[in-house]
Amino acid sequence: MAVQPLGDRILVKPLDQEQKTKGGIILPDTAQEKPSKGKVVSVGKGKLLDDGKIKELEVKAGDTVLYGRYGGTEINYKGEDLLILRESEVLAIVK
Amino acid sequence: MAVQPLGDRILVKPLDQEQKTKGGIILPDTAQEKPSKGKVVSVGKGKLLDDGKIKELEVKAGDTVLYGRYGGTEINYKGEDLLILRESEVLAIVK
Amino acid sequence: MAVQPLGDRILVKPLDQEQKTKGGIILPDTAQEKPSKGKVVSVGKGKLLDDGKIKELEVKAGDTVLYGRYGGTEINYKGEDLLILRESEVLAIVK
Amino acid sequence: MAVQPLGDRILVKPLDQEQKTKGGIILPDTAQEKPSKGKVVSVGKGKLLDDGKIKELEVKAGDTVLYGRYGGTEINYKGEDLLILRESEVLAIVK
Amino acid sequence: MAVQPLGDRILVKPLDQEQKTKGGIILPDTAQEKPSKGKVVSVGKGKLLDDGKIKELEVKAGDTVLYGRYGGTEINYKGEDLLILRESEVLAIVK
Amino acid sequence: MAVQPLGDRILVKPLDQEQKTKGGIILPDTAQEKPSKGKVVSVGKGKLLDDGKIKELEVKAGDTVLYGRYGGTEINYKGEDLLILRESEVLAIVK
Amino acid sequence: MAVQPLGDRILVKPLDQEQKTKGGIILPDTAQEKPSKGKVVSVGKGKLLDDGKIKELEVKAGDTVLYGRYGGTEINYKGEDLLILRESEVLAIVK
Numbered sequence: 001m002a003v004q005p006l007g008d009r010i011l012v013k014p015l016d017q018e019q020k021t022k023g024g025i026i027l028p029d030t031a032q033e034k035p036s037k038g039k040v041v042s043v044g045k046g047k048l049l050d051d052g053k054i055k056e057l058e059v060k061a062g063d064t065v066l067y068g069r070y071g072g073t074e075i076n077y078k079g080e081d082l083l084i085l086r087e088s089e090v091l092a093i094v095k
Numbered sequence: 096m097a098v099q100p101l102g103d104r105i106l107v108k109p110l111d112q113e114q115k116t117k118g119g120i121i122l123p124d125t126a127q128e129k130p131s132k133g134k135v136v137s138v139g140k141g142k143l144l145d146d147g148k149i150k151e152l153e154v155k156a157g158d159t160v161l162y163g164r165y166g167g168t169e170i171n172y173k174g175e176d177l178l179i180l181r182e183s184e185v186l187a188i189v190k
Numbered sequence: 191m192a193v194q195p196l197g198d199r200i201l202v203k204p205l206d207q208e209q210k211t212k213g214g215i216i217l218p219d220t221a222q223e224k225p226s227k228g229k230v231v232s233v234g235k236g237k238l239l240d241d242g243k244i245k246e247l248e249v250k251a252g253d254t255v256l257y258g259r260y261g262g263t264e265i266n267y268k269g270e271d272l273l274i275l276r277e278s279e280v281l282a283i284v285k
Numbered sequence: 286m287a288v289q290p291l292g293d294r295i296l297v298k299p300l301d302q303e304q305k306t307k308g309g310i311i312l313p314d315t316a317q318e319k320p321s322k323g324k325v326v327s328v329g330k331g332k333l334l335d336d337g338k339i340k341e342l343e344v345k346a347g348d349t350v351l352y353g354r355y356g357g358t359e360i361n362y363k364g365e366d367l368l369i370l371r372e373s374e375v376l377a378i379v380k
Numbered sequence: 381m382a383v384q385p386l387g388d389r390i391l392v393k394p395l396d397q398e399q400k401t402k403g404g405i406i407l408p409d410t411a412q413e414k415p416s417k418g419k420v421v422s423v424g425k426g427k428l429l430d431d432g433k434i435k436e437l438e439v440k441a442g443d444t445v446l447y448g449r450y451g452g453t454e455i456n457y458k459g460e461d462l463l464i465l466r467e468s469e470v471l472a473i474v475k
Numbered sequence: 476m477a478v479q480p481l482g483d484r485i486l487v488k489p490l491d492q493e494q495k496t497k498g499g500i501i502l503p504d505t506a507q508e509k510p511s512k513g514k515v516v517s518v519g520k521g522k523l524l525d526d527g528k529i530k531e532l533e534v535k536a537g538d539t540v541l542y543g544r545y546g547g548t549e550i551n552y553k554g555e556d557l558l559i560l561r562e563s564e565v566l567a568i569v570k
Numbered sequence: 571m572a573v574q575p576l577g578d579r580i581l582v583k584p585l586d587q588e589q590k591t592k593g594g595i596i597l598p599d600t601a602q603e604k605p606s607k608g609k610v611v612s613v614g615k616g617k618l619l620d621d622g623k624i625k626e627l628e629v630k631a632g633d634t635v636l637y638g639r640y641g642g643t644e645i646n647y648k649g650e651d652l653l654i655l656r657e658s659e660v661l662a663i664v665k
Contacts, residue, residue: 002190004189006160049622053622055618092573094574099284101248192379193351196377242336263320274320291438291471292438292468383541384568453543455510526619559661
C-alpha cells in the first residue's frame with residue numbers, strides 16, 4: 001500500500017532541521033524566509049502539458065530537497081507526518 | 096441513473112475520518128490543513144486541452160483519494176452526501 | 191423563435207428544488223454550498239479554441255444538470271424564468 | 286460614414302426594455318441581474334487568435350442580442366445612444 | 381523626426397470633444413463612461429504573437445478612433461499634446 | 476566590461492527632462508502621467524517565446540526611448556545612474 | 571556534494587555591496603529600489619516550455635548578476651549565506 005501523489009505532486013518526509021548534514025547545510029528554524037528540507041518518498045506521474053503529454057518530474061524518490069516553508073499539505077501516513085507538495089514548490093535538490 | 100461529473104470533475108463519497116485504514120493513515124479532523132479522504136464514485140470524460148482534445152483523468156472510479164478539505168461542492172444523492180470536485184483538487188491516490 | 195446562447199453558454203430551466211427525482215436526489219435549498227438543478231433548453235455552438243476551431247459542448251439540450259447556485263444570468267422568456275450560464279459552471283449531468 | 290468596432294467588438298442599439306417582443310421576452314428593469322437587449326448595428330472584423338488569424342464573430346449585424354447590463358461603453362452617434370461591447374459580453378442571440 | 385510607437389501601441393492626437401463631426405457624433409465630456417475621440421498620428425509595427433511573428437495593427441495612421449477616456453500616456457511633442465495607447469484600448473474606427 | 480541586460484530587458488540612461496530636443500519634445504516633470512525619456516545603452520538577447528526561441532528586441536542600443544515614469548530598476552554604473560527595464564515598458568522610439 | 575537548483579532557478583552567493591568593482595559599479599544599500607549583486611554558484615537545468623522541452627538558462631555558473639533586492643529564498647550552505655532565485659528575477663549580467 002502506498003500514497004501515489006497526483007500529477008506534478010510529490011510526497012516528502014520532512015527532515016529534522018537541527019540535524020547537520022555531512023555537507024554542512026544548516027537551516028536554522030527561527031528565520032522565517034528559510035526553506036525546509038525533506039526526503040522525497042514518492043512522486044507523481046508528471047506535469048500535464050498543454051498538448052496532453054505528461055512531462056516526467058525532475059525530482060525522484062530518494063532525493064533530498066529544499067522547499068518553501070509554507071507550501072504543501074500535511075498528511076499522517078502510518079504514523080509519520082508527511083507533506084504533499086507540487087514540484088514547482090521545490091527550490092533545489094541537495095546532492 | 097447516475098451522476099456524470101462534467102469534464103475534469105469527479106464524484107467522491109467522503110470517508111469517515113475517524114476510520115483507520117489497514118495501512119494506518121490517520122487524518123485527525125481537528126487540524127485545519129489536513130486533507131480529506133474519499134472514494135471515487137464516478138469521473139468526468141477528461142480535461143479539455145487547448146487543441147480541443149480530451150485528456151482522460153488519472154483518477155478512476157473506485158480509487159481512494161486525498162483532497163483539500165475546502166474544495167468541491169456537496170450534493171445529496173440517494174440519501175448520501177457526496178462531493179463533486181475537480182481532479183486538480185486531488186492530492187494523491189491511496190493504493 | 192428561440193434564445194440561442196452564444197459560444198460555450200447554455201440556456202437552463204431551473205427545476206423546483208423541493209421536487210424529489212426518481213433517483214432520489216434531494217437538494218435542500220437552505221444549504222448555501224449546494225448546487226442547483228435544471229433542464230437544459232438549448233446550448234451554444236461550442237467553445238472557441240486557441241486555433242479558432244469550435245469545440246462542441248458536452249452538455250446537450252434535454253440534459254438535467256447540476257450547477258453552482260450563484261452562477262449565470264436570469265432571463266424571463268415567454269413567461270418562464272430561465273438562466274444562461276457557461277458550460278464550465280455545470281458540475282454534472284444527472285442521467 | 287460609419288462606426289466600425291475594432292476586433293471582437295460590436296456596436297449595439299439598446300432596445301426599450303418595456304417593449305414586449307412577439308416571443309414574449311420580458312426583461313423587467315428593476316432586477317439588477319437581468320441582461321439588457323439590443324439590436325446589433327455593426328460588428329468588428331473578428332477576434333485575433335494566438336496564431337495571428339482573425340476568427341469571424343458569431344454575432345452579425347441585425348441580430349437581437351442579450352448582454353450583461355453593466356458591460357460596454359456608451360457613445361452618441363447621429364443623435365442615438367449606442368453601445369460598444371465585446372462579443373464575449375453577449376449572452377445570447379434572440380431568433 | 382518622429383515618434384514611433386512600440387509594438388501594438390499607437391500615437392493619437394485627441395480631438396476637441398465640443399467639435400461636432402459631419403456624421404453628428406457628439407461626445408459630451410461630462411459623462412464619465414463616454415469614450416474620447418482622436419486622430420491616429422502613427423502606429424507601431426504590430427502585436428507580437430506567441431510564435432514570434434508580428435501581427436500588423438488594424439488601425440492605420442490617419443484613422444479617427446474612439447478610445448477609453450482613461451487609457452494611454454500623454455506626451456507633449458512639438459508643442460502638441462498627444463497620447464500613446466495600445467490598439468486594444470481602441471473601441472472603434474469612425475469612417 | 477559591460478552590463479548585459481537579461482532576456483527582454485534593456486539598459487537606459489535617463490535624459491535630462493528639462494533639455495529640449497531638436498524636434499521640440501518637452502516632457503514637463505510636474506505631470507505625474509508623463510513618460511520619461513532615455514538613451515538605450517544596451518539590450519538583452521530578446522524575449523523568450525513559448526516554443527523556446529528568442530525574439531530579438533525592437534529597441535536597439537543608441538535609440539532614444541519614452542518609457543513609463545515608474546518602471547524599471549535603478550543601478551549606478553561607473554558613476555552614472557542608469558535604469559534597467561523591460562522592453563514592454565517602452566512606449567515609443569523617438570527618431 | 572552540491573545544491574542543484576530546480577528548473578529555472580539559480581544559486582547565488584551575494585557579494586558585499588560596499589565592495590567597488592573594477593568597472594566602478596556602486597550599489598548603495600540605503601536605496602530601496604536598487605538591485606543586489608551576486609556570483610552565480612550553480613544553475614538549474616532550465617525552464618520547462620509548454621511543449622515539454624527544457625530551455626537552457628542564459629545565466630551560467632560563475633556569472634556576476636544583478637537581481638531584485640527582495641527576490642529569492644536564503645539558505646545556509648557549508649556556513650555560507652546563499653540565495654536561490656528564479657532566472658526571471660535576474661536583471662542583468664555584469665561582464
